[in-house]
Amino acid sequence: MTRLRPWLPLIGIGVFAIVLLGVAPAVLSMHWINNLGKYCCYAIVAVGIGLAWGRGGMLVMGQGVFFGLGAYAMAMHLSLETAGPDKIPTFMILYDPLAPLPAFWEPFRNGAFTLVVIVVAPIVVASILGFALFKRRVKGAYFAILTQALAVALATLVSSTIRETGGDTGLSGFKYFFGYVLDDDRNKLMLFFIAAGILVACLLVVWQLNRSRFGELLLATRDAEERVRFLGYDPANIKLTAFVIAAVMASIGGAMFVPIVGIITPQEIGASASILMIAGVALGGRASLFGPALGAMAIGWGQSSLASSWPGGWVYLLGLLFVVVTLFLPKGLASVVDRIRGIVPRGGAEKGVAS
Amino acid sequence: MDALIPPLLNGTAQGALLLLAALGLSLTFGQMGVINMAHGEFIMAGAFVAYLTQLVIPSSDISIPVALPLAFIVAGILGLLLEVSILQWMYRRPLDTLLVTVGVSLILQQAALQIFPAQGVPVEKPGWLDGQIDVFGYGWPSRQLFTIVLAAVCVVALAAWLKYSPFGRRIRATVQNRDLAETLGVSTRRVDRLTFFVGSGLAGVAGVAASLIGGTNSQMGAQYIIPAFLVVVAGGIGQIKGAIIAAWVVGVALAFFAQWTTGSLAQVLAFVLVVVFLQLRPQGLFTVRTRGLA
Numbered sequence: 001m002t003r004l005r006p007w008l009p010l011i012g013i014g015v016f017a018i019v020l021l022g023v024a025p026a027v028l029s030m031h032w033i034n035n036l037g038k039y040c041c042y043a044i045v046a047v048g049i050g051l052a053w054g055r056g057g058m059l060v061m062g063q064g065v066f067f068g069l070g071a072y073a074m075a076m077h078l079s080l081e082t083a084g085p086d087k088i089p090t091f092m093i094l095y096d097p098l099a100p101l102p103a104f105w106e107p108f109r110n111g112a113f114t115l116v117v118i119v120v121a122p123i124v125v126a127s128i129l130g131f132a133l134f135k136r137r138v139k140g141a142y143f144a145i146l147t148q149a150l151a152v153a154l155a156t157l158v159s160s161t162i163r164e165t166g167g168d169t170g171l172s173g174f175k176y177f178f179g180y181v182l183d184d185d186r187n188k189l190m191l192f193f194i195a196a197g198i199l200v201a202c203l204l205v206v207w208q209l210n211r212s213r214f215g216e217l218l219l220a221t222r223d224a225e226e227r228v229r230f231l232g233y234d235p236a237n238i239k240l241t242a243f244v245i246a247a248v249m250a251s252i253g254g255a256m257f258v259p260i261v262g263i264i265t266p267q268e269i270g271a272s273a274s275i276l277m278i279a280g281v282a283l284g285g286r287a288s289l290f291g292p293a294l295g296a297m298a299i300g301w302g303q304s305s306l307a308s309s310w311p312g313g314w315v316y317l318l319g320l321l322f323v324v325v326t327l328f329l330p331k332g333l334a335s336v337v338d339r340i341r342g343i344v345p346r347g348g349a350e351k352g353v354a355s
Numbered sequence: 356m357d358a359l360i361p362p363l364l365n366g367t368a369q370g371a372l373l374l375l376a377a378l379g380l381s382l383t384f385g386q387m388g389v390i391n392m393a394h395g396e397f398i399m400a401g402a403f404v405a406y407l408t409q410l411v412i413p414s415s416d417i418s419i420p421v422a423l424p425l426a427f428i429v430a431g432i433l434g435l436l437l438e439v440s441i442l443q444w445m446y447r448r449p450l451d452t453l454l455v456t457v458g459v460s461l462i463l464q465q466a467a468l469q470i471f472p473a474q475g476v477p478v479e480k481p482g483w484l485d486g487q488i489d490v491f492g493y494g495w496p497s498r499q500l501f502t503i504v505l506a507a508v509c510v511v512a513l514a515a516w517l518k519y520s521p522f523g524r525r526i527r528a529t530v531q532n533r534d535l536a537e538t539l540g541v542s543t544r545r546v547d548r549l550t551f552f553v554g555s556g557l558a559g560v561a562g563v564a565a566s567l568i569g570g571t572n573s574q575m576g577a578q579y580i581i582p583a584f585l586v587v588v589a590g591g592i593g594q595i596k597g598a599i600i601a602a603w604v605v606g607v608a609l610a611f612f613a614q615w616t617t618g619s620l621a622q623v624l625a626f627v628l629v630v631v632f633l634q635l636r637p638q639g640l641f642t643v644r645t646r647g648l649a
Contacts, residue, residue, distance in 0.1 A: 059450055132630060136637040141390045141449050145584045146630060152581050153623040160619035271577065275457055282454060315465040322458025323441060326451050 009207050009289050017200045021193065030185050034260060037192035039300035040199045041257040046281045046296030047202040048249030054286030056242040057222030062147030063250045063277045065154050066122040068269030070251030073121060074258040076105055077114035078174035095163045102164050111178050118255045119248055126247035134236035148271055155270030170265030177259045195256045202249055207289055218242050279318060282325050285334025295332065360491050362610040368499030370606025371506035375564055376583040377598050378509060379557030385593015386530050386550050388449050389442055392456040395576025396463035397433055397555045401426035401562020402571040406476045415479035426559035434555020438548055467573035475572030502564045509560060514595055526550055585629045591639030600640055
């Protein structure tokens with residue numbers, strides 16, 4: 001049993017993968033598979049937040065920015081693919097039929113370029129921002145507020161550039177996804193498998209990072225940044241790495257969100273969307289491996305099932321959730337699991353070490 | 356000169372409103388380490404008080420002066436309730452106060468949405484704010500001048516209260532050394548509550564000013580909270596003089612940027628400005644000197 005312990009998370013990921021990729025498609029209707037795919041996208045973002053916030057202590061309140069980078073890059077490619085070669089997307093024609101395609105759209109006709117942007121854009125943006133903030137030791141609340149300010153700024157910027165980004169109505173009406181027809185159940189199933197597969201891969205990445213030297217340094221930086229500095233490491237670089245990884249995950253989550261949901265708007269990347277991403281992570285347990293992903297999926301499910309039937313109540317519930325979780329369960333639902341596990345007596349070998 | 360004066364005047368007025376929004380925030384953040392994301396909703400509460408006062412007193416000439424102290428009290432009581440019910444359990448956990456108040460802010464926004472119409476309510480401007488005043492040959496709306504005067508009055512009152520009143524002295528004592536202050540007979544619990552009451556009350560006053568300039572609806576708090584925080588952060592936490600300068604600079608910068616580009620790009624540029632500034636002074640414009648490492 002004791003020898004098995006370090007491998008328990010890996011076994012957990014295996015079980016999670018089997019349930020998500022094997023059982024769920026067999027028992028759920030196409031409608032719910034599509035929804036589950038959407039929750040997977042949120043969960044991918046949440047796994048990154050779990051790394052940056054839970055393990056690294058950086059409360060990223062503007063993860064919508066990176067979600068938006070990936071989502072809009074993907075949406076621009078899908079819009080152009082739908083429009084056809086040398087044509088421009090419909091909404092641009094409606095706005096001004098004679099004007100040409102904006103220059104920054106042109107490269108997105110290329111699928112490979114789009115995929116590269118989805119990964120590279122968040123790396124560039126997060127590196128610049130992270131370098132600027134962490135090197136000057138901006139942290140804690142300052143960091144949280146600045147990242148949220150960035151999300152607000154980006155959302156207003158996108159809202160106001162109607163012809164370039166679709167403005168408030170966003171981008172939608174995609175017909176193809178890299179040659180596959182989106183309005184086809186088999187292709188929708190494929191999209192779900194891609195999103196769920198990426199989620200499992202992200203969990204594996206974070207599991208591996210957590211048990212590496214880097215993971216230990218990240219945890220040490222969260223708990224005693226000065227001591228890490230005195231030991232000769234630069235906390236800025238450690239935090240920057242976690243922040244950039246979280247940003248890339250958010251961007252990939254955003255990129256998968258677009259073909260699965262079929263629309264991206266500034267509301268999905270702004271302040272309240274970013275706060276919703278935090279809510280799932282806080283609920284599940286920010287420092288745990290599975291907590292952020294499962295919490296994000298629960299919030300996603302709550303939003304799509306409650307928000308339509310009971311919109312006001314959903315917001316109250318969400319607000320209450322922030323209050324109750326922070327007051328009584330700062331480590332999220334994962335701490336409840338730990339507490340239950342604590343009641344069950346452990347093996348004798350470990351008891352000796354623990355005292 | 357012709358291109359400079361109008362944005363300078365507009366920016367000053369915008370800065371005054373930002374300062375009003377940031378003043379209470381700076382007090383609760385600086386003196387108590389509480390990051391109150393619901394501060395924007397207290398501003399909203401103040402704006403709705405202005406509207407409700409107007410329903411009782413139809414003449415806006417009188418209703419606005421009446422609404423100012425009322426808004427202070429209503430927002431102050433909201434803040435007090437928040438402190439007593441939730442925040443007192445989480446001092447010294449600043450990031451958690453941020454999360455908790457995000458929840459409170461969502462609840463208050465939704466409540467306002469269900470009580471008042473979604474598109475917002477009109478607040479009549481008093482007749483004595485209709486006119487214009489000539490400044491350097493330019494017509495300056497007296498509404499803007501009113502915001503500036505109001506901000507100035509609040510700043511002076513707050514500074515004097517902190518400096519000369521017995522309560523202010525107790526607040527400063529508590530901030531400097533909580534344990535010692537307690538030993539000397541200061542009830543730090545009462546100091547905490549009073550600080551929160553005054554800080555939140557100032558948001559109510561800002562709300563009345565905001566209702567005369569922008570719209571009054573359930574979303575207005577979200578508009579003010581981030582710029583107000585940027586002002587607090589750039590000015591140095593808990594620093595009134597820092598907040599004044601930062602609010603003015605951000606307000607004027609927004610007005611100038613808005614003249615050259617669109618309003619939303621101006622916001623992005625203002626954000627960049629604050630981040631660049633924090634590169635130069637990570638602790639903000641003015642800081643309390645400590646021997647702490649971080």
